[in-house]
Amino acid sequence: MPRFKNILVTGGAGYIGSHCVVTLLEAGHEVIAIDNFTNSVEDEDGSPALQRAEKITGKKITFYKADLLDKPQINAIFDKHPVDCVIHFAALKAVGESMQQPLLYYQNNLLGMLNLLEIMRSHNCYQMVFSSSCTVYGEPEHLPITETHPTGSITNVYGRTKYFIEEMLKDLSAADDKWNIISLRYFNPVGAHPSGLIGEDPTKEFTNLMPFLAQVALGKKPVLTVFGTDYNTPDGTGIRDYIHVMDLASGHVAALNLLSQTHIRLKVYNLGTGKGVSVKELVNVFERVTKAKVPLKYVDRRLGDISAMWADTSLAKEELGWSTQLTIEEMCTDFWRWQTMNPDGYPKKTKKTEIVVNGKS
Ligand SMILES: NC(=O)c1ccc[n+]([C@@H]2O[C@H](COP(=O)([O-])OP(=O)(O)OC[C@H]3O[C@@H](n4cnc5c(N)ncnc54)[C@H](O)[C@@H]3O)[C@@H](O)[C@H]2O)c1
Numbered sequence: 001m002p003r004f005k006n007i008l009v010t011g012g013a014g015y016i017g018s019h020c021v022v023t024l025l026e027a028g029h030e031v032i033a034i035d036n037f038t039n040s041v042e043d044e045d046g047s048p049a050l051q052r053a054e055k056i057t058g059k060k061i062t063f064y065k066a067d068l069l070d071k072p073q074i075n076a077i078f079d080k081h082p083v084d085c086v087i088h089f090a091a092l093k094a095v096g097e098s099m100q101q102p103l104l105y106y107q108n109n110l111l112g113m114l115n116l117l118e119i120m121r122s123h124n125c126y127q128m129v130f131s132s133s134c135t136v137y138g139e140p141e142h143l144p145i146t147e148t149h150p151t152g153s154i155t156n157v158y159g160r161t162k163y164f165i166e167e168m169l170k171d172l173s174a175a176d177d178k179w180n181i182i183s184l185r186y187f188n189p190v191g192a193h194p195s196g197l198i199g200e201d202p203t204k205e206f207t208n209l210m211p212f213l214a215q216v217a218l219g220k221k222p223v224l225t226v227f228g229t230d231y232n233t234p235d236g237t238g239i240r241d242y243i244h245v246m247d248l249a250s251g252h253v254a255a256l257n258l259l260s261q262t263h264i265r266l267k268v269y270n271l272g273t274g275k276g277v278s279v280k281e282l283v284n285v286f287e288r289v290t291k292a293k294v295p296l297k298y299v300d301r302r303l304g305d306i307s308a309m310w311a312d313t314s315l316a317k318e319e320l321g322w323s324t325q326l327t328i329e330e331m332c333t334d335f336w337r338w339q340t341m342n343p344d345g346y347p348k349k350t351k352k353t354e355i356v357v358n359g360k361s
Pocket of ligand 1: 011013014015016034036037038039040066067088089090091092093108131132133187189
């Protein structure tokens with residue numbers, strides 16, 4: 001039985017949250033998940049992703065439709081459940097949208113976090129794993145990127161919300177040594193659960209490479225647009241560190257284990273594979289393992305895009321005892337299985353037909 005029993009997962013109905021919930025349940029944790037469905041699918045019974053997570057694991061999840069901006073609602077959940085640790089995924093994450101609607105992003109991501117931390121403190125819960133991002137590093141000064149690389153020189157609002165939160169966590173842990181927090185800087189999560197039952201199905205517009213690739217392979221979108229072919233990389237396209245979402249999920253269990261054994265106050269870890277893969281290489285692997293054809297359209301670079309980024313993962317290996325197990329082929333195969341088993345994603349909420357009896361509904 002793990003030392004931390006009850007884990008509150010914010011954003012649990014989302015892509016990474018739902019995969020992490022599966023791994024948490026399999027590791028013996030009890031999960032209380034919350035989500036407001038701003039970027040995940042809702043049906044009559046709540047979250048189809050979490051219902052399928054229950055099916056995969058044969059275990060129950062306590063779920064609340066709740067918004068982190070609604071403090072009384074979140075407070076009531078903490079009143080009801082003794083929470084040992086929070087994994088905080090809930091955030092808005094679209095870079096383009098964040099540039100058009102900065103206040104929405106600052107309100108949701110920063111105020112959501114502030115509310116959560118205040119409620120945790122008032123319930124004597126000081127343990128947290130936070131979803132950060134490699135975006136906090138900005139343009140790399142060296143590769144691979146270590147956790148000591150400077151942060152803050154970021155070109156988009158979304159990335160700045162992650163950076164500001166990390167700064168806030170530094171101040172908090174310096175002021176009060178009760179806090180015990182791990183900030184995980186994810187590189188590029190892709191793939192899906194190998195069952196094909198859960199995967200990535202955002203409700204907002206998305207530009208992430210893998211879902212787009214799959215939509216093109218399915219014939220739902222005509223071409224995959226590749227931004228930039230003149231980067232200083234071997235084939236001229238951008239290089240990223242893609243990590244299988246199930247490896248990412250096991251990184252969270254490793255983080256919980258460390259928090260439950262050691263009072264570290266605040267630590268930051270990169271979660272990536274440590275290997276860079278170019279857009280062209282990813283497309284080639286995807287075509288090979290799926291036997292699907294992906295037409296490409298090459299256009300100019302996007303403003304603010306970074307040419308190459310991959311992680312130094314030695315700290316996570318040393319201190320969390322964690323490293324990735326899954327290959328780029330498995331990322332593509334598993335994502336394709338999810339996409340072909342669920343070409344339209346999760347079943348969407350249908351409006352219940354109103355039944356009229358004797359003139360009364
Ligand atoms: N997917 C990536 O490429 C990536 C990379 C680095 C970091 N991250 C971070 O990881 C976390 C999870 O990402 P994801 O890809 O699963 O995104 P996602 O959008 O699939 O999941 C986030 C979930 O949070 C919910 N949510 C947002 N605001 C909320 C609020 N105020 N109250 C309650 N629920 C709310 C959304 O409805 C969604 O279900 C995010 O914090 C994201 O910034 C993601």
